[in-house]
Amino acid sequence: MTFARLFFVCLVSISAYATPLPQIDGLAEKSQEAKQLMAEGKFQQAIVVYRELNEALPNNPGLKLNLGMALHLAGKKREAIPQLEEAVKLDPHMAPAWLFLGTTRLQLGEASAALKPLRTMLQLQPDQHQARQMLADALFSLDRLEEARTEYQRIATEDSQNATAWYGLGRCYELLSSTTFEKLQRLAPESAYVLSLLAEARLREQQFSSAFYLYRRALERMPNLHGLHSALAEIYRQTGHPEWAEIEEQREMALALLDCRSPTLECHFQAGKYEDLIAAAESANTPESFYWRTRAYNELALTAFDRLGRLPSSAELHELKGHIYNNQKKYSEAASEWRKALELSPTNLQIRKELAISLKLGEDYSAALPLFQELLHQQPDSAEFNYFAGDTLLELQQPKEALPLLKRAAARDPKSVAAQKSLARCQLAAGQAANAIPHLKLVLAMDEDGTLHYQLAQAYRAIGQIELSKKMLSDYESMQRSIAARNEAAKQETDITAP
Known part of the structure; x- marks a missing residue:
């Protein structure tokens, strides 16, 4: 949900859920002051006043909601959660509290935890398209594609001009096609x-x-x-x-x-x-059923994207073009599309992430780094953003700065091959060959071009294990010869000849 939309919901909620406060120590005046501060966008100052009000009236769900909204809009999302949870506990029918709780969880990268508040919000207000859209996005991010498809389809049916719904629907069908193809394979x-x-x-x-x-x-x-x-x-x-x-x-x-x-x-x-x-x-x-389902999902994806293409220009249309250019390895053009999408949806973290990735893939590391650092600031516990920021620093020849980030990424997601590879490369660059060896051995079986064998040979040599280094180097050279032979055979096989 955009900041402007959240801000509007916030102001409406403050009025709708305001309850008359007793004339004790000027509580009513303080409440009016906080409301005015919120209207003026002075969230930090509003937080102070709402904290005072909550201390005076600790079991008022409306004041809990208002404090939670103020914290959220001030960027203190983690602090907002306990206030919003207390609000819905005190009043389970308080729809805006459920909405803000779901939004906050989603923006913190906690899609699974966002599901209950968003679903509760929709039980209270079934026609709330923004909540349904966020629910669909959360389900999509959790790979619960059939459920996400149902939600996107409902939005598109009720609002055929909704670009987000068509884009989400197309992405669902695209991934359903891919997962069905994987089953066939x-x-x-x-x-x-x-x-x-x-x-x-x-x-x-x-x-x-x-x-x-x-x-x-x-x-x-x-x-x-x-x-x-x-x-x-x-x-x-x-x-x-x-x-x-x-x-x-x-x-x-x-x-x-x-x-x-x-x-x-x-x-x-x-x-x-x-x-x-x-x-x-x-x-x-x-095999036959998986084949035709794969093709059917693909056609449905194309239909959804075609509907999106016939709507007025939108962030979603530029996102689609960005993905297409990325798939074609045209990273500069992809970055241009992501920037256009970001202009139309400036608070969208997913678009910011995709822009950073396209810049990184296009080797524009200096432009990618501040974007990854900003995303990491928003979600400091994210293994993904720790990896991206660390790996980008490594590409910029800053292994010392990259090392703690890559360690954190590998610790938070030990199964991430990319994080293990990058951490090992960073440790080698930092002169920590002995520390790099366990990470290289962990992912050696996934070595497709011999690079990891070569790096492991370097690491063994650096610590004086000459025989192990020679063996890894020999394996590397053997892999290179096999790759060259396969490439030559493939070249001969793919000549376009007569029927």
Whole structure:
């Protein structure tokens, strides 16, 4: 929820939940003074007055709410929580207290703890779109995608011009598509279904050679799968081979027509009945069902993003463009979109985070660092922000400043491969080779290009373990030779040849 919206809710709540105060020691006058300070945005001064009022009347839910709101708006979110919790305990029907409690939890990165207050708020006021939007965002951040989808869908149905709802809905479908594809990969990793979906992704990214190779492999495994020949025809057209494209189109037309008298998953897909397809495939855990569900979720995501694109310019539209540019590794263009999104939603921490990440990926570390430091100030216990700030400092050749942050990141999230890698690299740069070794050994199995083996060889050499260093260096060189051989073989395999 934006600051302006929260401020408005705050002022309304102060009036709506104000109860006449006894004329003792000027309590009524103090209450009016605090209300005026809040209206003028003087939250720190209002806090002082509200604390005095709460000491005089300790069991007044309205005063607890007002103090909690003042603390929240003054940036003292952690201090606001006990006041807001006490308010809802004293008056469980106080909707603004539930709203502020949920908002505060969410802004502190405590999405799970935000669910109960936001759901309670919606029980009290079902038409409160801001609360429903925050609930959807919280569910999304917890990967509870089906629940998030339901909430975003309700908002979009009630307000078709709501850009946030369409963007959230599109992201839900996008991730549901990805998670369903992962299930398919685990179940049938070498199937034509997996190869076809991988090829489709490569084709969207205009990686024609790779897509061609994957579609050809899919055809070898399932010659009658509709759409494969048409996809190859598209690759031929894009690469300047119209005569070969014609051959593939003819082969597509020669396939047996679908018999949809008893609708199959493919029939639902061809008819654009994606929700029906998902419902029909929900209980089936077969490669075919996962394949069509993946494609259906993807089409629903595209539909939601298309609706977003037809709305007036919004932060959400620029967010979508930012993600697209990131996926294309166009980080400068992505950063430009995130900046535009931030102009339209200046208090949105997620947009600020995405901007910082794009700047970091684009190697603009000096611009990324202050953003990560600001995010870390907002959420000092976040393993993610400790890692990002520390790793960025390391890229700026400041290992001494990076070390405590990376230690904290690795301690808070020991399973984070990125944090362990960065901490080891930092310790090596700081001359702490012995300390780096345990972290390198922890993630050595995840080494894809030999870099970790090389760093471990350096660390062993630094502490005088020459034989271990030689072994790691030998493993590194062997990995490099294997990678070079695979790359050469892949290059030969992906030549676009005639049908």
